Amino acid sequence: MTENLTIKQASDLLKNKELSSKELTELYLKNITEGKELNCYNYVLEESSLSEAVKSDERRASNSLKSDFDGVPIGIKDLFCTKGTLTTASSKILSDFIPTYESTVTQKCKDSGLISLGKLNCDEFAMGSTNKTSYFGPVKNPWKLKDSKADLVPGGSSGGSAAAVAGDLCIASLGTDTGGSIRQPASFTGTVGLKPSYGRVSRWGIVAFASSLDQAGPITKTVDDAAILLDIISGHDNKDSTSSIKEKENYSQNMNSNVKGMKVGVPKEFMSDDLPKSTLKAWDACKDLLKSNGAEIINISLPHTMSALPTYYIIAPAEASSNLARYDGVRYGLREQGENLIDMYEKTRSEGFGDEVKRRILIGTYVLSSGYYDAYYLKAQKVRSLIKDDFNKAFNDVDAILTPSTPSTAFEIANEPNDPVQNYFNDIFTVPVNLAGIPGISIPFSNDEKNLPIGLQLITNSFEEQKLLNIAKNIEETVQYKATPEKWWIT
Amino acid sequence: MINDWNLVIGIEIHAQVKSNSKLFSSSPTDFGSSPNSQVSLIDAAMPGMLPVINSYCVEQAVRSGIGINAKINEKSIFDRKNYFYQDLPQGYQISQYKDPIVGEGYIDIETENNQKRIGIERLHLEQDAGKSLHDQDPKYTFVDLNRSGIALMEIVSKPDMNSPKEAVNYVRKVRSILRYLDTCDGNMEQGSLRADVNVSVNKDGEALGTRCEIKNLNSFKHISSAIVYESKRQIKLIDSGKRVDQETRLYDINSGETRSMRSKEDAHDYRYFPDPDLLPLVLEKEWIENIKKNIPELPDEKKARFVKEYSLSNYDAEVVVSDKATSEYYEAVVKGRAPKLVTTWVTGELFSVLNKKNISIQDSPVSADMMGELLDNIESGKISNRLAKDIFEDMCETGKNPNLIIEEKGLSQISDEGEIEKLVDEVLNSNPENIEKYKNGKTKLLGFFVGEVMKLSKGKANPGTLNKLLKKKLDN
Structure with a gap:
């Protein structure tokens, strides 16, 4: 009864007094302790989660609940600044950083009575797609290959957020997605991962990676839960100039899984002989499923898809190189003593940042340098507009676009390619969505022959999250994907 | 012109926007507060903090742009200027690079025998950095972030000035306009207005010489002396067969010399790019028009009016209007009185007292009302001009009303x-x-x-x- 609870189920249990928030929180703290080996959490809030749960129970007793979901424990990616709680971005340079302020998103969760179990591991500064760049070590995917004990990557950068949901170390979690960092790990772990439209969710208080691409979103066990969390975290924030003034919708209430008459596009550029057969098969099966549920499948073209990855790997590092300049050892975070200012900078940043972060700072600095700016950064911005145009044109003809979430399923930690560029290919299907600023969701569809989850990605036009969730819900209802990993970490 | 050398001077003025809060945060901007007492999370560049534009600062920049007869750009963009320094918390300064809020404009300045039009290239908004204190500790530099994030207007002139006097008059005029508009307090000692001066020399018919930029001059005297020294230095170099290197120089107020700060080769690559945390700044036409409608009378107009209404000489009018408070004082006194008498007393007696006491007209011990009363006594023949001077001195010392002094001391003129x-x-x-x-x-x-x-x-x-x-x- 209390395994793999969704937000909906948990809040029903609380409502029906079958379980108190304290009991629920204790249960998840126990799951976290048992799942230590997965390395999902950088920091567990053992005491404050329980005291918050007790307060929630008191609110319930006095009929003063903050929301229907008051008392539900969730996990938070360690990229959200949380007042009084360690916030590290999984980097050595922030390994002792305790903010005096709360990010808008996590504040909204608190205001709804959600309880934070702790801060979830991720790639350092959200840069990576395997969670291996974390200063606190890699997260292990709860899933295993059939007949193998090898540890698999959970994807990244929100690897801890996805693995914790898949391994039931929390009911749901918050992640961030700059080039696929929610959808790719969701796909690798059989969870639902939603990246909202750029500007739908406030970025205030989230450690910045690439400001024009970053967006926070939920990782959950169901589409309904994704809608619930999006309802809670979205909306305009006057502390974020890029946050949209568009009225937020009530996604949960307006959920309607009917897809009759909907047009779903399938972009030919996403088809490749390199895709695993099982992924192609899942993609085809999903098309058939939608068709039989009354949707129309239309072949479309997004001609600049192949330019998305190089474009992304210019724009994101450029912004990152500037965003990460503030970690200089002067005011907070790690400081290595030096002979003089420059020496202190060099020692602090050499010691504080990992290889992947350094690599991206160098790339970003290079593409913005005078003499190279036009050839790289400016050109990338132009290509970015072309990619946006591709989507705009496509959405003249279709309601949504269906693609695989990732070019492969999860792979062994030991087999991670040494060539960073090879690793960047993990994001090939997710990156165009960030460049266009539109919403995308990854939902689990089936498992491959190795028993690993395959995720499919749905994409809609800007601020059409409702449509996105509706179609995702239709697929979810039809496929009834119920697979969960075996809890091998419990001995 | 020195011998047959021409001086070519261009000036960048950094004027602090008069505003209660900073350009992208709500921290206060009071001068002289204790170190790091006016610093928000944004100013200190804490992780995850985002800038939000202060619309009042935008309004002030637009107002200033109108005051310098410039084109207001309906769309402008904030860029990041990237460099590392201890008093630059973000590791970049938010500034405007390719698309400033204000485009080309001009102002007219007085020259020895004439007026001269000085072109203005642009005015843009940017953040100030913090302050490094190097003299507080033998080993460490201390950083005060109170200034960090304060709004500055950078006003860039064309290289249209040809003498130290013109350069000083240009800065004076810009300062005067900004003060009239109440967009900058113009307080140079407090650093609210500072100038970077570009100087080069050439001979008639020759191409422009290589320029050097002298940074951070904060008084008219320094602007003038720095230009004099720098132009002589350049001429001497060229005359001795050497060449002038393009570089940034500092003016040493003690020695009166300029010295090299960094050469062009050492110049930073600032890696400018549009700040992704801020949307392009778009201004509505109507909004700009509305500001235009509410622009107060500016020094040039006021001067013309004073010459016409009060028959002031060009020179006297210039002196009186160059400072807004002075012009207001003058106008308050001159209403219904003889302009000549008022001019003599304000620019003569009053100015000399203010200079001696080194105070501004706002702090004058003799208010405009009191001054008027004194002059009324002269005009009515109740006291002589000579006696008035004694009374004025008394007024300055005691702050007493002239009629009271006359009564107390029995100073009324004997006309019987x-x-x-x-x-x-x-x-x-x-x-x-x-x-x-x-x-x-x-x-x-x-x-x-x-x-x-x-x-x-x-x-x-x-x-x-x-x-x-x-x-x-x-x-x-």
Whole structure:
């Protein structure tokens, strides 16, 4: 009864007094302790989660609940600044950083009575797609290959957020997605991962990676839960100039899984002989499923898809190189003593940042340098507009676009390619969505022959999250994907 | 021009926007607060903090742009200027690079014999950095972030100035306009207005010389001396067969010299790019028009009006209007009074007291009302000009009302002919030899008799009546 609870189920249990928030929180703290080996959490809030749960129970007793979901424990990616709680971005340079302020998103969760179990591991500064760049070590995917004990990557950068949901170390979690960092790990772990439209969710208080691409979103066990969390975290924030003034919708209430008459596009550029057969098969099966549920499948073209990855790997590092300049050892975070200012900078940043972060700072600095700016950064911005145009044109003809979430399923930690560029290919299907600023969701569809989850990605036009969730819900209802990993970490 | 060398000068003015809060945060901007007491999470560049534009600062920049006759750009973009320094928390300064909020404009300045139009390239908004304190500790540099994030307007001139005097007059004029608009307090000692001056030299018909930029000049005197020194230095270099290197230089106020700070080769690559945390700044036409409608009278207009309405000379008008507070003081006094008398007293007596006390007209011990009252007494003949000066001195010291002083000290002028005649007779009776001399043609002695009577009357005798009576008696 209390395994793999969704937000909906948990809040029903609380409502029906079958379980108190304290009991629920204790249960998840126990799951976290048992799942230590997965390395999902950088920091567990053992005491404050329980005291918050007790307060929630008191609110319930006095009929003063903050929301229907008051008392539900969730996990938070360690990229959200949380007042009084360690916030590290999984980097050595922030390994002792305790903010005096709360990010808008996590504040909204608190205001709804959600309880934070702790801060979830991720790639350092959200840069990576395997969670291996974390200063606190890699997260292990709860899933295993059939007949193998090898540890698999959970994807990244929100690897801890996805693995914790898949391994039931929390009911749901918050992640961030700059080039696929929610959808790719969701796909690798059989969870639902939603990246909202750029500007739908406030970025205030989230450690910045690439400001024009970053967006926070939920990782959950169901589409309904994704809608619930999006309802809670979205909306305009006057502390974020890029946050949209568009009225937020009530996604949960307006959920309607009917897809009759909907047009779903399938972009030919996403088809490749390199895709695993099982992924192609899942993609085809999903098309058939939608068709039989009354949707129309239309072949479309997004001609600049192949330019998305190089474009992304210019724009994101450029912004990152500037965003990460503030970690200089002067005011907070790690400081290595030096002979003089420059020496202190060099020692602090050499010691504080990992290889992947350094690599991206160098790339970003290079593409913005005078003499190279036009050839790289400016050109990338132009290509970015072309990619946006591709989507705009496509959405003249279709309601949504269906693609695989990732070019492969999860792979062994030991087999991670040494060539960073090879690793960047993990994001090939997710990156165009960030460049266009539109919403995308990854939902689990089936498992491959190795028993690993395959995720499919749905994409809609800007601020059409409702449509996105509706179609995702239709697929979810039809496929009834119920697979969960075996809890091998419990001995 | 020095010998046959031309000076070419361009100036970048950094003017602090007059605003209660910073450009992208709500921290206060009060000068002289204790270190790091006006710093928000944004100013300190804490992780995850985002800038939000302060619309009042935008309004101030637009107002300033209108004041310098410039084009207001309906769309402008904030860029990041990236460099590392201890007092730059973000590791970049938010500034405007390719698309500033204000485009080309101009102002007119006074030259020796004429007016000259100085072109303005642009005005853009940017953040100030913090302050590094190097003298607080033998080993460490301390950082005060109170200034960090304060809004600055950078006003870039064209290289249209050709002498230190023109350069100073240009900065004076810009400062005066900004003060009229109330967009910058123009306080140079506090660093609210500073200038970077670009200097090069060339000869007629030759291409422009290589320029050097002298950074951070914060007084008119320094601007002038730095240009003089720098131009001479460049001429000397060229004359001795060397060349001028393009570089940034600092002016040493103690030695009066400029010295190299960094060469062009060491120049930073600032890696400008549009700040992704901020949307392009888009201004509505109507909004700009509305600001235009509410622009107050500016120095040039006011000067023309003063010349016309109060028959001031061009020079006097320039002096009076160059400072907004002075012009307001003047206008308050001149209403219904003789302009000439007012000009003499304001630019003469009052200015000399203010200079001596080194205070601004706002802090004048003699208010415009009090000054008016004093001048009324002169105009009505109640006191003489000479006596008025004594009273004025008293007013400056005690802050007392002139009428009160006149009453207390019994200083009212004696205009009664009979009373004055008594005094005249007394003087004449005790100076028979001088009367003789006068009658024998030494008429200059009239002044002596006037002086004696005045002394006797303690300066209160009406000079007109006194003169008339004396002449009548002596010439008989």
